[in-house]
Amino acid sequence: MFQYAVAMHQDRPRCVIDRPVFNLPEFDREYDKRRRQFPVGEKVKKIFRCSGQRLKGLLLRHLPILSWLPKYKPKENLLCDVISGVSAGTIQVPQGMAFALLANLPPVNGLYSSFFPLIPYFFMGTAHQMVPGTFAVLSIMVGIVCLQLAPESDFSHFNATLNATVVDTERMDDVRLGISGTLACLTAIIQVLAPLTSHCFKDIGDAASSKSDTFTNLMSTQIGLGFMQFGFVAIYLSESFVRGFMTAAGLQILISVLKYIFGIKVPPYSGPLAVVYTLKDILAGLPDTNIASLVFALVSSVVLIAVKELSEHYRHRLPFPIPMEIVIVVVATAVSGPLHLPEMYHMDIVGYIPLGFPTPILPTVSQWEDMLSTAFSLAIVGYVINLAMARTLAAKHGYDVNPNQEMLALGCSNFLGSFFKIHVICCALSVTLAVDSAGGKSQFASLCVMLVVMVTMLALGAYLKPLPKSVLGALIAVNLKNTLLQLTDPYYLWKKSKWDCCVWVVTFLATFFLSLPYGVAIGVGFSILVVIFKTQFRNGSEMVQIIDTDIYKNPKMYTKVMSITGVKVVNYCSPLYFANAEIFRQRVIKKTGLDPGKLILARRKFLEKELKEKTKMEKKDKEARQRKPSSLVTMKVQTISQLELQNDFDLSDGSANTPEPPTNYVNFHCSDIELGEQAPDQGPPSPSAVTLDPQPMPFHTLILDLAGVCFIDLMGIKVLTKMNSSYALLGIKLYMANVQAQVYEELEAGGAFDDGNIARGNLFLSVHDAILFAQHTSAERRSSLKAETAGQELAFNINEANLEQVCNYSSLPIQADAAQR
């Protein structure tokens, strides 16, 4: 029955097959297709089970510390953790203070943000080396909100004694700290709610799965992968989007620290194009540059870059990265303070840092309405950054991170922090990398970071007063190097994938020129739209047999091909759903060169005319039998003009622009003699009223290769069934090959095989099977054709009902008009 041989011809195995041709029902019968069973009761029981086991699992999942702490080996890891933690802590402190500047907040806020969020993460985080902390992009987004809700003008008053406008900085900072905390709280709520919502989804999915059908089964088993494991939105962020967004954010950050570096005053802007106005003001203000600030900035940048390059070069020899940031901060403070440089040169300095823990505050819920869009953006971006870092660490060290638990941990970190006036945090990338490269193995490193920050907050902070802000600005600017290198991304992306390049550019422009939250919304929206575009821009193509094989390929790509008479093969490589169902139908029409709907209508009109003519003819015949030839000529001319009219429509609708030859509507050759010979007394046109020669049809079977159709929705099914019935009216068989298992299920559920739509027997395992079957049946039919009435299969009804079924192709059902009828 089946030969299986690996012949060693030309050092290449051979593929030898000898099996019967299968269509799907025969195949399923022969090879015992199973109906998959889903145990119902068990699943229901499982949901409502509330055992100690389950509670333990829940605890272990949400407090990962319970699983890693008992296994912690202090002897091996504690030393590494402490060293890496302390050295990373010295990066965390200046970075936090610098990013507080970006957020338009007092530097002490950076210390708070670098301390409080670490506490919940210590218990809840799944990434061992991760240190939560400030992140420049988030900080600048917080900064915009602070500016909008507490603009400087609200706190300035004219001081008559000084004869100048004075800003009550202290009160402004206080208000802004409140806003920052409120925003952090809202962001935290979004971040906490997201995983909880997906939990609920999962439970619903589980409960629904007791119904054991495809959808709910998918929901229940896959929700785990979809919602649960990947959070609910972050998954929709393509790399091109993230890189475009990060680059634009980096540029915005650079522009916003320039004022600190040059020591010039620039009025704050917010809203679209703010960055352009700021840049303009900075350029205009350059003549007023504070030279001392600039010198501090330049010196620190040069030193920092040099040391970074060196330590990069010798990184294999260093036990842990040099915490150069803290060295620069200490040196700058030591130079600036004792020499009284700030007073001499009017430099902008960090100023007084209040020691001790902050008094907890409550969020001002009424402000949430104005913050909602920013909070969403913060939640998404923070989560994405966090997850990316966690995944990288996990892959490097071979553990798993649970994305949802990460989001929960992040949310809790922000939530606790929000009462202590932090601004929104995610993972502190450079700190985390420092911990990792210094050999940190667990969250104890993060505990040490906390200790370092606490010491600064409680004692050392006071000494940082004379630190020039320009030094912090320089620290930020230097760290932007890699981001700005990403500006060359579009060049590489364009070569690799034009669509990804489009996503990058759109995201970049929207983020840079509008604002960061807009950038997130537009970028995410556009990258999803691109997916839809891609499914629309798939070229269906004709396929022909490659000579001497069972392989079918596009004849435009291969030369040694042969087409099979009477059979057309068209493949389409895209899901079939509402956005491209109509496109699919038109591709098939174009590739086969035959529009069944129009052909049927043309036939019908032709038949109507024939009938009229015949009645006329009969009359005339009775009147004068000698005038017959001339009337036949008139009739023919009319038929042709009918077809011409159709072609005119084709030309007028723009399809004339396409290079391919216009679809030809097959003329059917009813020979004059045949018509003349017809019995004219049959009354209403019966199916066999006009026998049509089967030859003029360019093909008797159309095979759709649906291998690339990975899902189908109701509109796709509708188009397929309509195509099936209209081709059937023309006597053309519609076969489908390579239907994916899941698509088959969707077809079945969607009723494609119901009530005389598509016959299951027209589905084949491969194009080759379908072709062999088609040739077989066509040969059979040809031999028996003469015996049967030729018109039986090929004739069609003028019956109204039948025609409506065929004509109603429009993407919307006629019922849509019900709204107004």
Place this chain on the structure above:
Amino acid sequence: MFQYAVAMHQDRPRCVIDRPVFNLPEFDREYDKRRRQFPVGEKVKKIFRCSGQRLKGLLLRHLPILSWLPKYKPKENLLCDVISGVSAGTIQVPQGMAFALLANLPPVNGLYSSFFPLIPYFFMGTAHQMVPGTFAVLSIMVGIVCLQLAPESDFSHFNATLNATVVDTERMDDVRLGISGTLACLTAIIQVLAPLTSHCFKDIGDAASSKSDTFTNLMSTQIGLGFMQFGFVAIYLSESFVRGFMTAAGLQILISVLKYIFGIKVPPYSGPLAVVYTLKDILAGLPDTNIASLVFALVSSVVLIAVKELSEHYRHRLPFPIPMEIVIVVVATAVSGPLHLPEMYHMDIVGYIPLGFPTPILPTVSQWEDMLSTAFSLAIVGYVINLAMARTLAAKHGYDVNPNQEMLALGCSNFLGSFFKIHVICCALSVTLAVDSAGGKSQFASLCVMLVVMVTMLALGAYLKPLPKSVLGALIAVNLKNTLLQLTDPYYLWKKSKWDCCVWVVTFLATFFLSLPYGVAIGVGFSILVVIFKTQFRNGSEMVQIIDTDIYKNPKMYTKVMSITGVKVVNYCSPLYFANAEIFRQRVIKKTGLDPGKLILARRKFLEKELKEKTKMEKKDKEARQRKPSSLVTMKVQTISQLELQNDFDLSDGSANTPEPPTNYVNFHCSDIELGEQAPDQGPPSPSAVTLDPQPMPFHTLILDLAGVCFIDLMGIKVLTKMNSSYALLGIKLYMANVQAQVYEELEAGGAFDDGNIARGNLFLSVHDAILFAQHTSAERRSSLKAETAGQELAFNINEANLEQVCNYSSLPIQADAAQR
């Protein structure tokens, strides 16, 4: 070389194949794959060609009247057109007036809306039987804007003589007419700009196609199908969305006409939940029902329903539908006016209708900002309805409609009308259907409709003054019958497709409870998200050979299967892109039961331990040679605990919930003796330091069946290449089968075949080819294995660079941290 036989075994053809096994490069070489050439110069020339031909084409395309008018046959069609047009006109008039009520505008606005927009459409429309006019759903959306921008309270003042608040209705109507015109103008601009934009897109695409690469080629040839032919948004509306939206809109319309039917005063609401408040007020106001209004409404509805049912029953015998609407209006007016019923019963009547043409106005551009979202919704919904009707007509009569030209025509209709105080129109469904069923053949019918409306506007309108509004309300309510029947949609949809049902329900709820523009936004967004969900919820499945065939199927579905030793086949049926690339990787890991990244890490740790142990052993060896056995035991225990640690992580991340057995990390059996025999003085671990027995790997080849992958983006390519390199490190070959032609191009452009990533030779034409090849090479290798160094292929480096490449699986590149580093 190839046998092609159709044996008549069991009345079924047989599939007999004997051909060499191909991988893609071999196949392309043997069968002469062509590089497709795109003629560059010609295309550029074509774009800049500005011939008379082109101008003529442009004119014909945008003014379809030029093509149909010369061919018009007055003798045959004019009579039909006039009869159908006049009878349809009598529907257009009362319908326009009724829908003006929905729009919170004076009835005369309905007449304007039914007249002016028809003029541009006469010249520009591509659907022959289409009559533009008012549409209930659009009217109610306009009504909300009118309410918001010109609330009644703005025009009411306290009149001391009447001791009551009096509303200056005349001035209010005037302002609202201005708002309505302004809104129509904005909608028109959106509708006109959309096709023009897509024109530009097409031209850019054409110009770019001179570069002759895949993307631009796709853009240029497919933009015609994507943007050009289908408008730019309407295509994203699934049928479920439209039906859900229409049903909710119908319910809202019903609720908003109840006040006219019952003749009660209800304060106007707008915004979310407006419909709930309105309903509450109507229920509360029921005791104050105006009996006369209610009687008029009930009588007209009963008559209308009865006549509609009868005419539906006898529709084949009627030459044209009975214009019952106008009969009811005339009778109601004739009863109400002479008997002075309105004055007697304080009924709400249509009132004075100003005769003559309105004076043109200019749109108040400053109001556009508030109208933007509604205008977008109006443009989309109007276009969708129009296109659906046009397609239905076109399919029925066998001509083509050009969707873009339709949108342009609709835009121009609204644009002209906007100067004459119309509210936004699209196609007047019942009027169009009346024209069609009465045998109208061309836009001349629409001209007759225009004449009827004009006569009413110029002369007859004055007589309609005493017509009760409740009659108009009843006309609207009766026409909603079919829409409300759609409330049963979810029941049928749920059986056919759960996702489509979800779209319906979400759209319905959002539209009904929030508002119509929100409903459009949420519905469209959700139906696009569903597409993304669908690609995420695809189950990759393992595949095994069906006994005695070249067919591979899911072993869960078929019983007569055999798995091939050493080869795993996994299929995945979804595009591979940013939203599911990671899911895909995890599916493969789950289905193969082997996580290459973790295995490599485990190996590496194992090796490090081995090395340490060995160094220790050496020392101990030197110290005391007799203690060797005990040290080996320790080592083994440690290895197992390492693997246990991994499993613990797997359990804690929630994957324990899934029913399938947890992925097992293959233990590799380094026999004690082998290790003992190793030369311990090799210094740093070289690739051949530890020879690994190839047997423990559960498979030597992994075949991915990518037939269902219909497109791939850069993140998909990245995942594939990373998988390839990590499997390669483990000595597992990754083959891909059934790669679609377009996916192959994307892989090529994306650099998947560059610099030592995936070898082209690993791509096969079918799963069977790949398996035969794998068995062939594995047999070859096994025979030559003993001769070569066994470790060469299977060994791996502890080299850092190599490892980072493997570990860096995370969806975001490590460069993302550049923003902060």
